[in-house]
Amino acid sequence: MSGRSALSGPALRMGGLVLALILLCVVGIATTGGRFASAGNITTILSLAAVTGVVSIGMTFVITAGGIDLSVGSVLGLATVWASTLSTQYMAEDYGWWVMVVTALAVGLAAGLINGALVAYGKVPAFMATLAMLAAAKGLAELIAGRQTQRVEVDPFLDVFRADLLGLPVIVWIFVVVAAAGWFLLNRTTFGRRTVAVGGNPEAARLAGIKIKRHTLYLYGLTGLTAGIGAVMMLARTTAGSSTTGTLLELDVIAAVVVGGTLLAGGRGTITGTVLGVLIFSTLTNVFILNNIDSSVQAIAKGAIIVGAVLLQQWFAAREKSTST
Amino acid sequence: MTSSTAVRTRRVSGAFIAAACAALVVTGCVSNEPRDEETAAAGPVTTTENDEPGDEVVIGFSAPAADHGWMGAITAAAEAEAEKYEDVELRVAEGTNDVNVQISQIEGFITDEVDAIVLLPFDGAALTEVALEAMEAGIPVINVDREFTSPFAARTTVLGDNYGMGVSAGTYICEQLGDNPDAVVAEIAGIDALPLTTDRSNGFKDALEDCGLDVDARVAADFTVAGGEEATANLLSAEPEIDAIWNHDDDQGIGVLAAIENAGRDEFFLVGGAGSSDMMEEIQSGDSVVQATVIYPSTQAADGVKLARLIAQNKTIGDLASIGVPRTVQLFAPVVTADNVEEYLPIGFDS
Known part of the structure; x- marks a missing residue:
């Protein structure tokens, strides 16, 4: 495929995503003028992308390894609830706001490790194990919160995470840092190479000496951890913990990852693609709202984009196959 | 990877997991017991002869x-x-x-x-x-x-009275903005797929039309804090200058307020919906964008x-001349403002 190297698969895919994003921006500017391009609106788009984005980074790893995690939304909700119970908040007032952060991260990580243990050692299919966690985490969150909304009253926590840094909200920076760390982990470390290997061909990976079970455990732990980070961001954004927070987030996250170019079957993952996928969806929502378009129309458009992206992916995959032979 | 780095990785991750578990135990108390017990306020009392056993x-x-x-x-x-x-x-x-x-x-x-x-x-x-x-x-x-x-x-x-809620909210906004036909009015609805949302929105639109106003921007959330926050963040971006907002639901109102605070906006006033004690306390405080809420009892x-x-x-029911309990009772959707919030606080619910 030497003659086509300029148009090789990954570059073309990224090009397509960037093009789609630019197209959305052009539509935004054309229909609403300066309102879309204003600094405030760009910040809005980035802030909305941040929470979905952070969780999507974790999800990229699990999907690259051929798994799936349906529980991220309810684990995120559970983490917001656990980190904002009155007893946690009292501790945060006494010892510092980090108590809430540690709680949220620990809840996310623990839930992720349980998922991982079930999938790796219990041999429960990922779809079922994480579906069970989705239900259980939601139930536990409702139980702890008594189905009520828990206001965050720890001002230092809100001051830290609702602040701006160098012109952008702190939560956007968290997204940037998590995305950069994710990119490094996937592309520049043994952990990343193993993740791709496990997803591409588990048998070959096993023969190559990769401890698949332990690696799987870590992968789900990582995704749970990103759900915990997302919970911290959500607590700051909404100033409240609730069992309803994160409902259906898993669908947005999986859609963004797959639209970004990570193969649902595993074996290929891209952090850059995931970031672009997340940005495409949050920009789309924003452009629709700027134009005051009905929410039902938004939902249809979202569906069409997901289908279109997956069809394109398959087309690229077929092309790659034919050019490489 | 050499064996020494493998050991290190294992040790580090092991320590991390142990630390996480410890943290879970430390903050393990998931209790929501307040430190100071508050006594619940007594509700409004109406008694009739019918209350006799x-x-x-x-x-x-x-x-x-x-x-x-x-x-x-x-x-x-x-x-x-x-x-x-x-x-x-x-x-x-x-x-x-x-x-x-x-x-x-x-x-x-x-x-x-x-x-x-x-x-x-x-x-x-x-x-x-x-x-x-x-x-x-x-x-x-x-x-x-x-x-x-x-x-x-x-x-x-x-x-x-869902339609009536919309009418009450719209009428209140009309009273506040009446002399300004160019005023920008925004609406944050609940779940758009529900008939009750359509009823509320229709009532709102009809009441605004009555005084020459219309809904300039409308977003739909999902009755959750997170949904309210997201919809409002986008709405505020879309409309740089707003005069009044009606939010259908006080449960999602916490997220709505978080987004407003995030954006640092306060050029408008907000009317809530349903009547939570959180919103009533905002109204009572007097320094919030929340000026009113419409009760859905x-x-x-x-x-x-x-x-x-x-x-x-x-x-039979008291205070009616006719005999028998009525077939239909449709409750009133009153507007709670700083003037009458004291009266309604006891029936405000905790979201």
Whole structure:
């Protein structure tokens, strides 16, 4: 495929995503003028992308390894609830706001490790194990919160995470840092190479000496951890913990990852693609709202984009196959 | 990877997991007990001759799962109301969002031959058939909030007024902005797929039209804090200058307020919906963008219990000349402002 190297698969895919994003921006500017391009609106788009984005980074790893995690939304909700119970908040007032952060991260990580243990050692299919966690985490969150909304009253926590840094909200920076760390982990470390290997061909990976079970455990732990980070961001954004927070987030996250170019079957993952996928969806929502378009129309458009992206992916995959032979 | 780095990785991750577990244990207390016990305020008291003890009655009560503040308050208020009467035994079925389970609960009440049933159906249409069965078995059914599809399925229906909520909110905004036809009015709806959202929006639109205003921007959330935050963040971006906002639902209002605070905006005033104690406290504080909220009474199932008792005891309602409990009671959707918030605070619900 030497003659086509300029148009090789990954570059073309990224090009397509960037093009789609630019197209959305052009539509935004054309229909609403300066309102879309204003600094405030760009910040809005980035802030909305941040929470979905952070969780999507974790999800990229699990999907690259051929798994799936349906529980991220309810684990995120559970983490917001656990980190904002009155007893946690009292501790945060006494010892510092980090108590809430540690709680949220620990809840996310623990839930992720349980998922991982079930999938790796219990041999429960990922779809079922994480579906069970989705239900259980939601139930536990409702139980702890008594189905009520828990206001965050720890001002230092809100001051830290609702602040701006160098012109952008702190939560956007968290997204940037998590995305950069994710990119490094996937592309520049043994952990990343193993993740791709496990997803591409588990048998070959096993023969190559990769401890698949332990690696799987870590992968789900990582995704749970990103759900915990997302919970911290959500607590700051909404100033409240609730069992309803994160409902259906898993669908947005999986859609963004797959639209970004990570193969649902595993074996290929891209952090850059995931970031672009997340940005495409949050920009789309924003452009629709700027134009005051009905929410039902938004939902249809979202569906069409997901289908279109997956069809394109398959087309690229077929092309790659034919050019490489 | 060399064996020494492998060991290190393992040790580091092991330590991390141990630390995480320790943290979980440390903050393990998931209690929500406040440090200082607050005493609940007493509700408004209205007593009539009807409150004198009468025949002992058993009332079956079924409502959807208390998955948001308003619905939680519905069952709590009904139980509190029944508690006031020594002649009432309220059998509360576990709240459920599964219509099949709710149907079997009503079938259970019919088998038990209760004296009356108060039913807030998860879905009015789906519960109509079993309500008809109860009525045919001679058990009066009091239908609350979500209407059955057959008029024969209920002896009495207690309804909130979704259209009226929109009208009240719109009329209030008209009063505040009346002299300015170019004013920008925005609306943050709940779940767009629900008929009640359409009713609220229609009432709002009609009331605004009456004073020459219209809805310039409209977004829909999903009754959750997170959904309210997201929708509002986008809305505020879309409209750089707003005069008034109506938010359909105070449960999502916490997220709405978080987004407003995030954007640092305060050029408008906000009218809430449903009537949570959080929003009422904002109104009371006087320095919030929240100026008013429109009540959607969370006491309507409590009204249902009261009426069920009267019907089962063959009593008639006070303060009406006609005999018998009315067929339909539609509750008022009043506007709560700083002037009357004291009066409504006791019926505000915790979201």
